[in-house]
Amino acid sequence: MSEDHKKQLEQQLWNIANTLRGKMNADEFRDYILGFIFYKYLSEKMEIHANKILKEGGDTIQFQDIDENTENGNAYIEAIREDALQSLGYFLKPSELFSVVAKRGSHKLEEDEAFNVAAESTIGYSTKQNFILEDLQKILTNIQNSTMGTDSEEDFDNLFEDMDLNSTKLGKTPEARNKVIAKVLSHLDAIDFQLQETELDVLGDAYEYLIGKFASGAGKKAGEFYTPQEVSMVLAKIVTTGKTKLKSVYDPTCGSGSLLLRVAKEVKDVSNFYGQELNRTTYNLARMNMILHGVHYRKFDIKQEDTLEHPQHLELRAEAIVANPPFSAKWSANQLFTTDDRFSQYGKLAPKSKADFAFVQHMVHHLSENGIMALVLPHGALFRGAAEQHIRKYLIEERDYLDAVIGLPANVFYGTSIPACIMVYKKCKEHPNTVLFIDASQHFEKVKTQNKLRLEDIDKIVSTYRERNVEDKYSYVATLDEIRENDYNLNIPRYVDTFEEEEPIDLKTVAKQLVEVEENMQDIDSQIADYCNQLNIPTPF
Known part of the structure; x- marks a missing residue:
């Protein structure tokens, strides 16, 4: 697919999304449009898989043409259902396919006035379109129900719960809501996602594009579920340094799952994806995002809970860990955690008002001996004193886990303009007793009100990290003695001198x-x- 075609597809989807917008905010219409795209994806995957089974069995009939009201038709459906639940993890009947529902919703009924008057007296509203809302709501529920008792049940549980088709936000009357939904389904049905082209992740790329567009309009809430693609690329490239395959990748604050999927793009294969997310709606989005990017339900394990208070992957030791935790979030810092394996060895807990180093400790605990972890933190985590200074000292002096500190430009994240940094940790460092400092804060492009890392900026950060280059006013390799002299203050200007001398x-x-x-x-x-x-x-x- 050409870049122009890809951009055209993304624009088409964004235009359809705006059909739903009305008076809804970005969060609300995001849930509907992404849900409908996901339903279309499941339907097309189901139809492709079913037609393949029928063809391999020597049948000339297509899945969509099977008559569900005949004994022979039901025999076909049961055989396909059994295979689909094993292979895809869910099942849809021919009558439940997206294209079938979309065509039914856009089909015009009799347009003469007498018919409409009769329809109004019989069913309570006048319409020139088939009413599909009730059927559509049942279909979304049936997708979930089809997985009950199977290995994929947890992955599909309440996946469509944020799509309330009876919400007045879609329209004041059932007729108005039906009209909007039918229009959206019809427009989506006209778009070819090219799922047969296995080398192309057309729909996955479009999904990521939409998530990014919604994040840019979601204000402060955007930080809860989305890391800008450019920052994701830096994190993903760093944790995959020297690797072509990964046994496992983990994100303890996974949001929409985009960071996990970005890591997968940097290697040939990832065996297992693990994530945890607190927000229920975002948790649903992450599971959809995984499935829609072709990650088999057996290969990902996304949980919904508070990561620090109720960790869900206690035995996990991941080869790559990435995260963009909420900056300086509050947590309980309960004294019971002093006996928790994640925190017990440090002697102090991160402060209640700033959980930044609690996330660091949690991630270090889950990092394998040959793994790399990279997370985004506010600059305050580099130099704040008290308990945070104590934890920094332990990680640097006692464990020698800190590998690099990378300063990013201000205003690159949605919802906050403060500058942030990336901290990289390794348990088995190739360069012990040293820490690489990179100041990339002045290397960016300004796009409207947002600063953006360019490809050359990303490449420079990554190559500097991998080759451990020292460059005047950009990077410096500090020894443990230098960091000790600075009392474990990691503020980047202490190590990378960017001072420009003025002419005498x-x-x-x-x-x-x-x-x-x-x-x-x-x-x-x-x-x-x-x-x-x-x-x-x-x-x-």
């Missing part, structure tokens, strides 16, 4: 220039006085 000032030349200016002013004053005398008016001085 020649005071003799400046004095001479001042004398010349004074002489010129006297000449000008004389001219003004002469003009005033000629005009017979008082001088202004």
